[in-house]
Amino acid sequence: MDEKQRYDQGLTVRRAVLGDAHVDHTLTKRNDFNGEFQEFITRYAWGEIWTRDGLPRHTRSLITIAMLIALNREAELRMHLRAAFNNGVTRDEIKEVLMQSGIYCGLPAANAAFHLAEEVFEQM
Amino acid sequence: MDEKQRYDQGLTVRRAVLGDAHVDHTLTKRNDFNGEFQEFITRYAWGEIWTRDGLPRHTRSLITIAMLIALNREAELRMHLRAAFNNGVTRDEIKEVLMQSGIYCGLPAANAAFHLAEEVFEQM
Amino acid sequence: MDEKQRYDQGLTVRRAVLGDAHVDHTLTKRNDFNGEFQEFITRYAWGEIWTRDGLPRHTRSLITIAMLIALNREAELRMHLRAAFNNGVTRDEIKEVLMQSGIYCGLPAANAAFHLAEEVFEQM
Amino acid sequence: MDEKQRYDQGLTVRRAVLGDAHVDHTLTKRNDFNGEFQEFITRYAWGEIWTRDGLPRHTRSLITIAMLIALNREAELRMHLRAAFNNGVTRDEIKEVLMQSGIYCGLPAANAAFHLAEEVFEQM
Amino acid sequence: MDEKQRYDQGLTVRRAVLGDAHVDHTLTKRNDFNGEFQEFITRYAWGEIWTRDGLPRHTRSLITIAMLIALNREAELRMHLRAAFNNGVTRDEIKEVLMQSGIYCGLPAANAAFHLAEEVFEQM
């Protein structure tokens, strides 16, 4: 595949998962400093991984949320909690991932994720 | 629920997921030092969380693997890579979680998980 | 023990350590999404672990602070820095844990903990 | 070397790297709680490590930024992104470290670092 | 204080906590590559922090073990599990720290620490 095609394919999935508003906002803030990184993640994360057939996007959302809780990356977790709904994930399924994170990642990780999720739900 | 019932319920799920051989081995190695911890995780991790209806065990395996890669906990990851097959997870689905971990947890995390998974597969 | 007793026992310790104001606030914010998690941590963390006799609560506060600095969990660290005083921990003992964290967790971890602790002390 | 000399030597490097404004601010906020820690890091981090000849300060800035991204320590990363310019690091070199962190530390780590760096650049 | 005195003071505490056998072994393996690091940790970790009066060594052992579980640093945890006995810590107190780590650091962290501790106890 040509890298331009890869980018286009990635941008389509990225828009479907994160929403047009988010992606448009990111694109308008593109500059000399972050432009290559934005182009890189569109091809690398979205064009390669999120487009793979092996797992439904619904499951990819759940495992992404699981990883982000463990990694303690708040801004990205917030983004993927919101995006999960575009992939058909329900509030109750998110609750299950958070409950499960309590035993594997520890209660402070789960507790922070519950607070974050409630903030995200209120803003939607 | 009575805590004895909770324990029994947890032990049943633990056996179903980790296999009788693993659980029997753990029970025979129970002693003054680790006994309360073993009892504790059987009631809470297995009796409370893994018995919840909100997600199929197949999905719980995938999100557990996702968290363990991010947390860098090798022995536990090894155990859950093996256990995943008892929950109907396929080698190809594990591959997808590992590919996805590459972009979120970093390539060294994914690389280590690929090596570990291949070791586990060879021993099965 | 019955799980209702476990909950009651946990709630009593939780109130003693975190204070009535904090626990009442958490209980009034209980809802469909976080209710089961709140019930779970009251039994699991407070009813099981914090009620154990093997270490004084004073020591449990110090090791909890130590873990939270290492785990980089700010909100929970803030909560346990405040709670430590209810367990008889002094400002000078907290300083010692933070100094010790500098060599084991790295200076950025200790530095962040010093800033956080000073914020907590000012609010008390 | 005498520890007073070590402190003086450390303070000189600390001022050169972090800037007089930052160090003066820290010194005026010195109190019973944080004073020993401030004295400790001046000798330990600045007087011992940053004064070593084996690597130019320019390189020390880059590896410090690399570690702080991996460690997820935002306040310290912000400080060293700013300080890097005092060591002759350019915006483009910082971009390269951040791009490289995307593959080793994962995209959420790199993404957070890009946002943080842009905030720091705007404030300068 | 003169840095030679600091080193001597550190070496004394290091020997008391880690044992002569361990320290002698480390000193005989000193070379061009690791010598400055060994000298550095003797003065700072042992000569500065472990010699402080603010907490008994017994407590310092417990918080060090707590941090090392959270940080996932096996070799160092193994060393401090062994050293704890030189500071008067009992097997039962170690069990309590490990139980507490289960809820804060997650069950995989605690599980690994239980296995490690049993290995260390068997070798003693």
Next chain:
Amino acid sequence: MDEKQRYDQGLTVRRAVLGDAHVDHTLTKRNDFNGEFQEFITRYAWGEIWTRDGLPRHTRSLITIAMLIALNREAELRMHLRAAFNNGVTRDEIKEVLMQSGIYCGLPAANAAFHLAEEVFEQM
């Protein structure tokens, strides 16, 4: 750029940095499970990031080692400690990165890296 070209370009850099022996070994172990991941990292990590002009490979080695110490990823750290020499890094420069990691990542991280580095040096 075409993705086949990207792969070829990545393989060339990967060979230059990690050595032919390592890369040949990896290629012969390629199978259905790890093949796509190997192809993925060759194009992205090596074909995109390590080929960038913005930093010399010498510096890229140092920041990679810095990140891997912080991330606690032993196998990958071992690989990049060895590879660093192919990029012109000296043993003394590695020592400096490890000394610096002691203050930012904590002494257990640096201590483990010193042991690992000595093992790697002995095998070379």
